[in-house]
Amino acid sequence: MTRLVTLTMLAAGSLAGCSGPATAEPEGAPAPTSGAEQATPEAPATPGYALHEWGLVDVAAGGTVELAAGPGQPDAPLEVRKPVLYVRLDPGIDALTFSAAVSVPGGTIVEHWPAGDVAGGALSWPRVEARACDGAPTRDLPEQRESRRNPSRACDTVDGYCEVADLPGYVADGSACLRVGEQEGTLLFYRAALPSTRLPLELSRAGDAIVARATSDHGVAGTLVRIGRDASGLRIARVAAPSAPGATATLPAPTQALDAAREREGLVRELTGLGLTAPEAEAFARAWSSELFEPQPTRSLMRPSAGVVLYWMPREDVDRMAPLTLDPPPRELVRAILVRVEL
Numbered sequence: 001m002t003r004l005v006t007l008t009m010l011a012a013g014s015l016a017g018c019s020g021p022a023t024a025e026p027e028g029a030p031a032p033t034s035g036a037e038q039a040t041p042e043a044p045a046t047p048g049y050a051l052h053e054w055g056l057v058d059v060a061a062g063g064t065v066e067l068a069a070g071p072g073q074p075d076a077p078l079e080v081r082k083p084v085l086y087v088r089l090d091p092g093i094d095a096l097t098f099s100a101a102v103s104v105p106g107g108t109i110v111e112h113w114p115a116g117d118v119a120g121g122a123l124s125w126p127r128v129e130a131r132a133c134d135g136a137p138t139r140d141l142p143e144q145r146e147s148r149r150n151p152s153r154a155c156d157t158v159d160g161y162c163e164v165a166d167l168p169g170y171v172a173d174g175s176a177c178l179r180v181g182e183q184e185g186t187l188l189f190y191r192a193a194l195p196s197t198r199l200p201l202e203l204s205r206a207g208d209a210i211v212a213r214a215t216s217d218h219g220v221a222g223t224l225v226r227i228g229r230d231a232s233g234l235r236i237a238r239v240a241a242p243s244a245p246g247a248t249a250t251l252p253a254p255t256q257a258l259d260a261a262r263e264r265e266g267l268v269r270e271l272t273g274l275g276l277t278a279p280e281a282e283a284f285a286r287a288w289s290s291e292l293f294e295p296q297p298t299r300s301l302m303r304p305s306a307g308v309v310l311y312w313m314p315r316e317d318v319d320r321m322a323p324l325t326l327d328p329p330p331r332e333l334v335r336a337i338l339v340r341v342e343l
Contacts, residue, residue, distance in 0.1 A: 049096060049130065049176070050088045050332035052276055053324075054284045057313060059199065059341040083322065084167070085188040086280055087130045087176040090331060095131040099124065100188060101325040107194035111157045113164045114183035123190050125180050133177040133186070163191055169286050172279035192322075200317045201242075203309060203341060208253040210309060210343065214242040218314040222270065226251040227258065227292075228307040234258040234293070241311055251309065260293040267292070274312065275334035284336075292340070307343040312336070 085100065101124035109123045116125040167189060175186045200216030201224075214220055220241040228235050235254035242249045264285055271281035292310070313321075318335045326333070 048090055048093065048328065048331045049098070050090070050334070051326060051330040052086045052088065052280055052332075052334040052336075053083060054271065054276060054280060054336045055083045055338070056288060057199075057321075057337055057339045059339065083190050084170055086172055086186070087128075087178060088174060088277070089130060089132055089176050093132075095129070097127060097129050098330075099126050099325075099327045100128055101125070102190060103323050104192040104194050104321070105323070107192050110191045110193050111163060112190040113167065114180040114185070114188070116180070121192065121194075123192075125188060127180070128188070129179040130176040131179075133175075157191075164189065166287070170283045172277065172283045174277060174279055194321075197321050199339065199341075200314055201309075201311060201339075201341075203343070205343075206250065210251040210307075211248055212242060212251065212309070212311075213248045214245055216314050216317050217245055218316050219243040219245055219247065220311055220314060222312050224249055224251055225310040226254050226307060227310070228254040232257075234260075236263070254307070258293060260289070263293045264289040270312070271336055274336040275332070276336055288338070309341045309343065311339050313339050 083102070089096065101122065103122040105121060107121040109118045109121060112118065112123055114125070116123050167185075167187065171186055177186055178184065178188070180188075198215065200214065200218070200220050202213045202215050204211050204213075210226060212220075212224055221243060222241050223238050224241045226237045234257075236256050236258040237252050237254040239249050239251055267289060268278070268281045268285050271284055272278060276284070315335055318337050324333070324335070
């Protein structure tokens, strides 16, 4: 059965509020010589930058997969929504220039910001100028480029939904100021549609329980979380994820009352454990904690009545789903992607 997966991702270096030229496991979310032959000391790593990304993959019960950065309402099969990239310059680096490209094999780029080069399922920003921000970035986009104040920009998508309006909420302190052409900010963003994808876990029912089998060559780390609803509210259950290929884990029916504040705190801890900075983890929590733990559903994908399962996608599977190319390569690349499967 074809499944529709939605992947939302953010990467550090957000494009909001800049000006000037630029050159622990979370709860509820889901490691001598002698004489003349002297040893040559290793050369120190060349200072540069780190690139951090976060997002969410939504899998609808009816078989739809969507990749997105924040909660949205597009109704297209297997859509990749709003991945965001943040850039963090190393100490001593005031400015640098790099190129960035992402592809969704077999898919199509639906939306992106700032303007880049698009060809089907490939998007590139040939020249991104990054510099240290003079001060803390604001949580707003320049007025002339904010879609909520520019309806023509907000509606130029095939599904009529424009997630760029949500970008102000994803700004993370400490990220570099970026310039692409005439557009400036502190993040890179894209959304894409995919026909199908292979997920790292295969879920099946066994009575009231859900059996998860690891189909990824890398297994799945961390915790599996199952959320459901009964007459008294949201309920939650969690077990260790199957960490080896072919291994299984069984999630019982959720019976413990869900504490939204506690789950949000656990989500932030998990994200920092995956390599995001605290401000980046908080940006994810701003985007998703209410949707995950206090849902007021506006589309079937968000309804917890049938139940949802959450887990973190292995980095290798993220790279397979949405390959990312950076030149020069960053000193560090973090891609923290949560998977949410509707049962």
